[in-house]
Amino acid sequence: MLRCLYDQDCNIFEVSASIYMKTLVTEKILVYKVRTKRDPDAFSKLYDFYIEPIYRFVYFKLSNKEDSEDITSEVFLKAWNYLISEEKEVNNFRQLIYRIARNRVIDVYRERAKKSECSIETIEIAATDNIIHSIELAEEKVELINTIKKLKHEYQEVIHLRYVEGLSVRDIAVILDKKYANVRVILHRAIKKLKELSVRTPN
């Protein structure tokens, strides 16, 4: 079975389970160093590992470069503060940082909704529309993104995390604060819907 990993240049590549486990252990060691010794160097390695995925995740939701950069910085600072906090337990850094990112994005939606005096869903739709126009992507990729964006927000999220970022169903369940079985069901439905929409689309 292959797993997805990112190198320091944020290139994604598939690896065997043993390498994945080794990387996971390395990540845990880095987290341990941050927790016990408040080692900035260990945290910088974690930063290198997750900066692009988190930025991509945030940008996919906000569709604004400046906002995405600010939010991503905030996410990592929050992650640092969380790690050094003695009261809080940390089992999985990946789940933690994605959760922080998602929660921060939701906060932004709320702030925008408050300012614009409209619903969060409206803000979400507006954000995703921007992606399509602003990203210079190959035509087929544009089509694909268009199709994905026609899905429910919940479906978009799981497809993004699962197939774009390569997270496991278990990680997604923790990030979205849902049960494992629920996420599998949502994923299944999302894929089914995406297929239906893709078939209807001429190309």
Add this chain to the structure above:
Amino acid sequence: MSRKFIKKLKSIKTQDGLLNPDRAWVARNRERLISDIRQSSSSNNLHANNKFTQQFSKGLHIFVSNRVLSFARTGMTMVLVGAIAISGWIVSVSASSSSLPGEVLYNVKMAKETAELIVASVIGSEEDEVTTMLKHASTRVDEYQNSKSSEQATQAIKSLKKKIESTGDSLAKAEKKSSEKAVAVAKVIEEKTDEILISLSEEESVVGYINLDNTEEENLDLEKELSEKIGEAEGLIEETGIKAVEVLIEKFEKQEVGEGLISKEEVKESIAKKLNKLVADVSKIQETNNVSSTTINIVKLKTVSSTEGIVLDKIDSSEQKTTENIVTGTSEQRLEEASNKVSSASQKVEETNQKVEVGKLEVGDLIEQNNLSAAMDKIKELGEVKNETKVVVTEASNAVINVLKEGEAQIVTVSTEELSDKTASSTLNSVIVKELVEAGTTTTLSN
């Protein structure tokens, strides 16, 4: 989902453009973040004082998931609770092994035995179950021998009887199930009942002691009840042992089991053991009667009127096995009655001896002729004669004790060696001691 689709999705993020962050920004942001962190770390300076336990705890939570930790915590708690309970149980069970009826830990001992029996019946065979029952029966005999009061002894004997009855029931059940099981169970019963009878009949100075100076009727009644119970228990054990041998004979003669399970030699040996036991019992009865006979004869010789008593000097009372004050002053009538009983008993013993001698030869012949059932029947017949004789001898012995009691005498169990070592200060005492030694008595008159 098709591979093409997945590949397309993945390819989204590899696209240069706004979907991925600007690399310059990444580097700049990194520097700023780490700088802020270093500053905040140096100003707080908290991390230096982390204790090892705290570090270990944090490490544990990072490397082991919460779910595993909670399972492990629950599991460890249950293991510890179980270990404490078991260790406490082990301590109390091991401490209870020497407890006697009525003591605090005796119930623990009983519970342990019940558990052993349940395990044997569920996991083991019928043979294992019966072995366990008889092991517990042996424990009852030990309790009886170590008992510190008549109540404890009586309780132990009652429990012994129940165990033997259960053993008999198990044999009956095994017979209904299969011949092989019946033979296996019968062999165990035959062997163990012999051992139990030997243990039961072992003379202990504690049990043999009857203090006739003790005028409390209640204690004497208890002693009498105990004697009766012991007699009943011995009879039941014998009966069960004989029943077991009969089962072996029956299964062998009907060839219901193979030679591997029970052979002719084994059956013959079982019969021979029963015969030898019978002969030994008769010999013991004779010995008891001899003591009664000798004692009553001595008393008859030395009887004085009730108004005049010969008081002997007390030998050091700290020696429990010495004859102390013997004062005779019994009525002639009672003496006569006791003497008659002893005579009848002696006659009965003589007859029994003759029957047993003849019976031995008959049984031998029957065994030679392979008529094993008839041999066993003969032994049973002789056993009944033995029991009748025992009753008569016991009555005679009791009559002698009553005579001595009336004369306020104390009789203790002494061995021949002890008797011969005694130096009595009075003429009468020395005569009685001498004559008892000459009679070769070693048993208490209470038997």
